[in-house]
Amino acid sequence: HSLSRRRGLATVRAPATIFSALDTFPDRHIGPNSREAAYMLSELGYGSIDAFIHDTVPQQVKIAASEMTDDVIRPLSELEFNRRAKALGRDNKQFKSYIGMGYHNAVVPPVILRNVMENPAWYTQYTPYQAEIAQGRLESLVNFQTMVMSMTAMDIANASLLDEATAAAEGMVMAHITSGRKKVFFIDDGVSPQTVAVLRTRAKGFGIELRVGDATSAFDNEAETCGVLVQYPDVDGRIKDFTDLASSAHRSDALVVVATDLLALAMLKPPGEWGADIVLGNSARFGVPSGYGGPHAAFFACTEKLKRKMPGRLIGRSRDASGRPAYRLALQTREQHIRREKATSNICTSQALLANMAAMYAVYHGPEGIKRIANKVHGLTQLLKVIVGGYGFKTVNGTFFDTLTLDVTGAVKAAEAVHEAAAKAGVNFRHIDNEHVGVTIDESVGPIDFLRIANVFSSAAGSSILTREDLLPSPSASSIPLSLSRASAFLPHPVFNKHHSETEMLRYIHHLESKDLSLAHSMTPLGSCTMKLNSTSSMIPLTWPEFSNVHPFAPIDQVKGYLQVIKDLEGDLCKITGYYACSLQPNSGAAGEYAGLSVIRAYHESRGQGYRDVCLIPVSAHGTNPASAMMAGMKVVPVKNMQDGSVDLEDLAAKAEKHRNSLAAFMITYPSTFGVFEEGVRDACHIIHKNGGQVYLDGANLNAQVGLTSPAVCGGDVCHLNLHKTFAIPHGGGGPGVGPICVAEHLAPFLPSHPLLKVGGEKAIDAVAAAPFGSASILLISWAYVKMLGGQGLTDSSKMALLNANYMAKRLSGYYSVRFKNKNGRVAHELLIDFVEFDKAAGLKVVDFAKRLQDFGFHPPTVSWPIPTCMLIEPTESESLDEIDRFCEAMIKIRQEAEDVITGKQPKNNNMLKNAPHTVSDIVGEWDRPYSREDAVYPLSWLREKKFWPTVSRVDDAYGDLNLVCDCPSVAETAHNFEP
């Protein structure tokens, strides 16, 4: 009997033994089995995979097979991986952290944990660009926005940003831009250090000058001040009254930006009621674990006046083709798709899954529940103050919600005495300085935890141990100033006042889930997005408490497990990219671009060439590229593409030479966004280097490269990797993403630092994210992916991704025109199909084909990008031949339907494509269309067995943008929705 690998390319050469594991991951991850792979190769006219790869990947950049084998990265079976993860989990000490600084122990309601966070039908969803098959998560994100608006008392909120620190940076830039680029931005001294660090980085690119001081006293109304950032409550726990500051700032048209805490706002007068223009923070406290720093959803809200300048994704209400209410992503066009270098933010992937968790937490607890939680947290903090006061620890901050800054000098010699006692008790407090210790209370604190905390202080002070019986009744005093107590109600909307039993909550989660198409249903072949399955085995450790309950600023001797995962992953990513060093800090692809370009700038500066600020970017590049360049303070110069889709090397050379003295960087995506491996990539890099520039390789398409070529071999100096693409972190309905950067040796010294942990290079740029390792917990997924595939499995995955795409291109090419192929007729891992001919012939647009695909149960591919008339299709290696064939059948059938429109058999404005997608409501009602109900909803016979129903018909984008409404419907509106 043979034990060799079944799926994929069966290229494993190591002899199988009786000990070979059978639960090998490549066999589960790769879609086609070896028989199917052979069939696809033969359809393409190849006798071997090597011959196929030879024709597909340019020789110039091809690496030797020996560079990525199972000896280079040894594969673990699923079971072996699980054991390894368990062992590393044990290496993280299970301390409870009361460090605060924006991170709290979260109590995740089990029903949300299981049915959202651990549920593939939620976490494998794509960003809801296709509104008709995404009404569930759109509704949930509107709940998130509504919750933020209501808690903060602001007019509008977006559907999440990456973390509090970068959200603050977005706020600062908004102030800067809306002020007409006034240069000075003031930061209150109560703002968390990690936020300040990120602001420093971001200020640089925009040429903003930062002033730091006590905003209530030192804020100086300079003419050049565009805004001020305050934290409420501040990092030391204080609740300062910024009302006067706000008036003063507004007098000089400076914006008031407020970092805050949603739970505190259940008790505090919301910033919207005292003059805030922008309010932001981290929503993780609403049921999302710390995870050693993330992922967490930051929130961002602003006033009506500023709403069209707000960064990030915004969900709005609109209506569908039948006039029924429908949710959608609003104002899409204002961001990366259009604005490019005119954008003021590069945010793209955000934190949808975590925003959904936080929203569900609010739905579950409702206003009453949240109030109770806040009261309890505050009451316990109050009690702790009284108790530790008895031991001689003086609370420095007179006002607080959940955080005490304690002066220890009346009780112990130095703060270290407290920290030592804490270590013995298995808890962490905030290290402030020799005289001060910080303690932050959270929802998870029960009587045992409370006694443990209190007894750290009693034992440090040599007092007697407190027992349950000693606990006083809850203190009646509050340390929230009366003038800053919340008087206004919050979360009055029906959705927050209904689903409070687990049964109701489960059904609500499940009901929303049932509206959304995900990888649990069918292929989601989004070009450039690499929507492949995120394996259960890689998801499992994520929610183990050993990994999820770790504070990002916990002492490093407590996080050995995490540090090992990080070291492994950095090392493997370097092997894969061919680079020298890696930073895992950037928490999205776009954040990676920004970090990488900032590193390039720092490099030039270190060589006395800080003046280098021109960034060349092909017109085919993703919109985030120019946006990131702009944010890094560069001037974007576009480079042309050739007829065949590749970068116009002549134009590149001309521009590079023209800007020789100011050339900072060139950004290139490889394989290109047109879905081909460009032959000239090394030449392009050479041109840039010759002219003093650095090459940034956008790694969004790395899925086609692993084990076959590498960014380093292509000639680049730095690249980002979208771990949520190539390295199988789930897309989560629009995030979390992770965008680490890998760099060549000369750039390593500039990798980003962090104010609270030594990371990054010797000449590091400031932080680019709130936590030292960004969204640390989900790094486990990519670590699992790499470790379980091993070198050979990684390479096989790339090969199969290429084969699947080329087989699909072959099957479709008799029906559609594939826009770009290489000289051998091969595409890379995705294919670009142009629909312009159908528009010309019959007014059928690419979007009509896309919407019609929904009727076949498929998520449409990327539409109108990178070319407006095109569809970019990426099947990935995870899809089986069956599924690819089903997709091709659907495309071919639609081609026939289009033919009927072209030949006039079906009218141009009332046909199956224009009317797509079709809903149950459509077929239940009167039918007066020139085609049958059957043809509308069951165009192919297998749809009778497996059909996914869009819940609304085509959503009206223009209407929604004109009538921007971004919160939950009221009771009256809800009732109305049910009417036919």
Next chain:
Amino acid sequence: HSLSRRRGLATVRAPATIFSALDTFPDRHIGPNSREAAYMLSELGYGSIDAFIHDTVPQQVKIAASEMTDDVIRPLSELEFNRRAKALGRDNKQFKSYIGMGYHNAVVPPVILRNVMENPAWYTQYTPYQAEIAQGRLESLVNFQTMVMSMTAMDIANASLLDEATAAAEGMVMAHITSGRKKVFFIDDGVSPQTVAVLRTRAKGFGIELRVGDATSAFDNEAETCGVLVQYPDVDGRIKDFTDLASSAHRSDALVVVATDLLALAMLKPPGEWGADIVLGNSARFGVPSGYGGPHAAFFACTEKLKRKMPGRLIGRSRDASGRPAYRLALQTREQHIRREKATSNICTSQALLANMAAMYAVYHGPEGIKRIANKVHGLTQLLKVIVGGYGFKTVNGTFFDTLTLDVTGAVKAAEAVHEAAAKAGVNFRHIDNEHVGVTIDESVGPIDFLRIANVFSSAAGSSILTREDLLPSPSASSIPLSLSRASAFLPHPVFNKHHSETEMLRYIHHLESKDLSLAHSMTPLGSCTMKLNSTSSMIPLTWPEFSNVHPFAPIDQVKGYLQVIKDLEGDLCKITGYYACSLQPNSGAAGEYAGLSVIRAYHESRGQGYRDVCLIPVSAHGTNPASAMMAGMKVVPVKNMQDGSVDLEDLAAKAEKHRNSLAAFMITYPSTFGVFEEGVRDACHIIHKNGGQVYLDGANLNAQVGLTSPAVCGGDVCHLNLHKTFAIPHGGGGPGVGPICVAEHLAPFLPSHPLLKVGGEKAIDAVAAAPFGSASILLISWAYVKMLGGQGLTDSSKMALLNANYMAKRLSGYYSVRFKNKNGRVAHELLIDFVEFDKAAGLKVVDFAKRLQDFGFHPPTVSWPIPTCMLIEPTESESLDEIDRFCEAMIKIRQEAEDVITGKQPKNNNMLKNAPHTVSDIVGEWDRPYSREDAVYPLSWLREKKFWPTVSRVDDAYGDLNLVCDCPSVAETAHNFEP
């Protein structure tokens, strides 16, 4: 601010403090909040819950409120519970067991673990009696049947039994009955001891005489022999050739019953090929964890000739009203619903969820994968034999698949030396005797495990430690006799040869799930089944390895956590029932009945009254009652019911006196199956006791009793509890269930024992299940339920269950006739509605109303039981007022639709009820019905927002029973299914 309980009855009196937990379980478990409860009370005309309970629960049996408070059972919050469970998990030592005896370390594919076992949409499903909204699990159960048929080479297989030992007992009884009750049954001496123990118990009731010996030599073809049970491979690992035995048995018309192992059958000639008539075993090895004994799905297969005698649920293929293929529960009428005391088995709830897991395992691995796994297991066993042979351990069994019985005398003084070394290495082997040790290899054994096993022997023998390098290449020899090697192929059906990547598997699981209605969608108000939500917090510990990877025969010092859970649960169940002792061994309600009645018999025997064998049972009793009585060797005498539904006390007294000298027991369900608390229950018990009988209380309806009354107070001597009803173990689409019995002090000595662990009373009856504590792992769920609700929450749950049912009865009573109420007009926790008037008026049957409810997105209530023209509706305490109102609206709307039929507006045989349920296919096609599509599928407006679609129209039962087909469709048939 008040911190008192929000949901339910807010009857908590303990003053809330700042330390009160906020994640209190009653607040999440109970559906209505206190405002809604007050509203329902007022609708019923009560000012307080006490007044309502006073009118509902008879004073005679009411217990004092002080008997079930939070002081009696202290509630834990969800977080506190999680910590407690973690702590007890740590008290189970994580040894790896290679004990065998039918239990193996399972490798659960993560995609199945997460998406079936941990997925509420799978585990909260009800038994698939309503085929139209259960095609997903029906298909999966057909996969299970097909897998069993194919692996065993038998003609037909059922959809699971409770465990291997009880399955063997069912096999024995089948042999006994089909032989015309011949008295002798032969058991081969290679059968596992727990199986033999269960056979001993079961033989008693049927008066079967057991002979034990070597079936290949000592089988004596007595005229009175009805059958023989052999184990293949046997408990010591031997693979015996029973071909001659089979011929010999068949010559005298004795049946050959074979206990076997599905994985071994991948390499062994299947029993169906050498003469087996019945084949059974445990399927847990296919991806279901040990769980300290279960739950696991036993399988049961037989020849064509015996098929209509087969116990348990059988899924068959049939067709729907439009002639399309559809799955359904076949031959339903042959079991408890009809046969009662004529039944030969009482099996009802079985192990559907676990059968589905095993079936999914086979789907995922396919024939090739399973062959690889079997080859590996066998190869490693072979290698181990060679290695330990080198240390002087002689393998006693010449043939084997995965189990070695080792004679240790050539290597060590006594077996204990090996067990001591094993304990040091953290592994368990089988304790056979002083000279022999057993080792069984399984799928989970990797190189490290293997070395650990081998080195136990090397170190016990004082040899040098073996390292990875010492391992020989896999041995080429096989220890399976050539004549018993499998030649035939298995699992050729498409479903086992398609879904082998995780992506495909996930989609298959998800696709089946999407066809099935579960608690994740809507109320499933099944009278007598108590379909309330199974909380996530109670489900979480179940799949922790600390609980799931424990062998049922592990040494007790390794299972302290489990023993504590068991002790807690037994204690709390005694408090709740008012009884003295508890046995958790019976693994279904019906198994509990059988165990309880067997205990009663043993009690009579102990008093020299073994002749007492008459069991009085009201005609209203569940069919399992008489079936269990028959199995316990009793004669069933039916007792009449009164007009008002209660037991006819005069008839009872008359019958009790008539049978005074042989009266063994009386079985009564309380509240009765008619949904009322009978006033005379204590009188009834008194009558029985006076006449020398014992009272068995069927606890299926205990949900109405907890904290308000108790089986003991009612006057019974023993009761079973369906943990899957009152104590919130999920129904899992038809199991697992658990049916512990609680008994008064005088019956405690007779509680069941187990051959491998001292459990039960001093004069214990033999085992009633394969494992000492039955389906031990899911006891965690009921333990969680009780511990998190606490005394008050348990009582509040009962009260709310009563209030919900009475509110529903009130709302419906203007439209339907509620058949039985007490003298105050109150029902208990469920209500019985009679539809006979509609049949008379317009030929509309109760089933038409039930099927029409599917169109409204509800699972129909229990239909035609306990009265053929009735529906039994149980909302449970978990349902919210909103959901109850939605259900009532649906019922009222259907009443209006029925009126149209009665008044002739709609034809009698072509109306919305008769044609229900309606599918998408119905409305897509031509429409020639006398009502609109809208009225068919959207009869109420909220269905436009939330609609569940039955995937087939009404299923034809008669056709399916006539054309009994119980395996997966072939390729050709599958293709045909897609045709319109």
